[in-house]
Amino acid sequence: MSLLFVDGVTKSFGRKKILDNVSFSVSPGEVVGFVGRSGAGKSVLIKILIGFYKPDKGYVLISSNSKDPIGYSMQDNALYDQLTIRQNLHYFSEIHKISRRIKKERVELLINRLNLKEYENVLLKNLSGGTKKRVDVACALLTDPEIVIFDEPFLGLDPMLTDALADFIIALGKSGKAVFVSSHQTDVLNKISTRVVMLKGGKLYAIQKSQMREVY
Numbered sequence: 001m002s003l004l005f006v007d008g009v010t011k012s013f014g015r016k017k018i019l020d021n022v023s024f025s026v027s028p029g030e031v032v033g034f035v036g037r038s039g040a041g042k043s044v045l046i047k048i049l050i051g052f053y054k055p056d057k058g059y060v061l062i063s064s065n066s067k068d069p070i071g072y073s074m075q076d077n078a079l080y081d082q083l084t085i086r087q088n089l090h091y092f093s094e095i096h097k098i099s100r101r102i103k104k105e106r107v108e109l110l111i112n113r114l115n116l117k118e119y120e121n122v123l124l125k126n127l128s129g130g131t132k133k134r135v136d137v138a139c140a141l142l143t144d145p146e147i148v149i150f151d152e153p154f155l156g157l158d159p160m161l162t163d164a165l166a167d168f169i170i171a172l173g174k175s176g177k178a179v180f181v182s183s184h185q186t187d188v189l190n191k192i193s194t195r196v197v198m199l200k201g202g203k204l205y206a207i208q209k210s211q212m213r214e215v216y
Contacts, residue, residue: 001063002063002178003026003027003062003146003178004025004049004060004178006022006023006025006049006058006061007061008023008059009023009059009060010022010056010057011044011045011056018044018202019041019044019055019199019202020203021058022045022199023058024197028146028176029174029176030195031169031172031173031179031181031192032179032180032181032193032194033190033193033197034183034198034199035182035189035198035199038184040199040200042199043075043182045199046072046149046182049149049180050070064147066145068096068143069145069146070145071140071141071143071147071149073137073148073149073153075152079124079132079135079136080124081125082125083124084121084122084123085119085120085121085122085124085135085138086107086111086120086121088124088135089107089110089111089135089139090107092139092142093142103142106144114134114135114137114138114168115134115164133155133156133157133165134161137153137165137168146178147177147178147180148180149179149181149182150169150179150181150183152183152184153165153169153183154188155183162185166188166191166192169181169192170191170192173192181193196208
């Protein structure tokens with residue numbers, strides 16, 4: 001059964017139709033790559049998935065009993081530069097009303113899994129963009145969501161960090177998460193995705209991995 005189900009989603013701004021009858025689903029264990037040219041409407045679709053925008057037509061169904069079923073790592077990190085890594089994770093845990101016991105377990109787990117231990121007490125403003133990205137990913141996973149959405153997660157990462165994050169996303173899929181990844185880095189999507197969808201002219205198409213380079 002799909003954890004994320006999108007049916008007939010249409011969205012316009014003024015006279016410009018951005019999304020036209022978009023339908024797809026993501027099941028547990030899938031890592032779905034999402035591609036499209038700049039301005040194709042990828043960010044609009046993602047904002048509909050997380051509830052920031054409402055579609056003009058169609059709907060998004062989340063098949064989960066969790067109060068926080070979606071974890072979202074945005075393209076521009078939503079972090080606090082005047083806090084340390086650990087303080088950021090604790091702060092966002094409080095926002096999600098995670099219990100003290102579970103908060104302690106999740107923060108330690110994510111710091112270790114994303115190789116952040118060395119920097120856990122460093123202010124965010126003193127860290128590299130790649131390290132901040134990993135902190136943002138950790139914040140997105142604090143509630144142990146069943147669905148994880150990444151918007152350009154590899155942007156600004158060096159090859160070593162890109163490979164490490166790619167392996168982490170693959171592991172998320174293997175653990176049973178439903179993962180949706182938007183990226184312009186088609187070589188990385190080719191590695192991590194179980195299948196790929198492309199947004200073009202407001203419509204969504206399933207494509208072969210070998211076709212991804214043709215998008216750009």
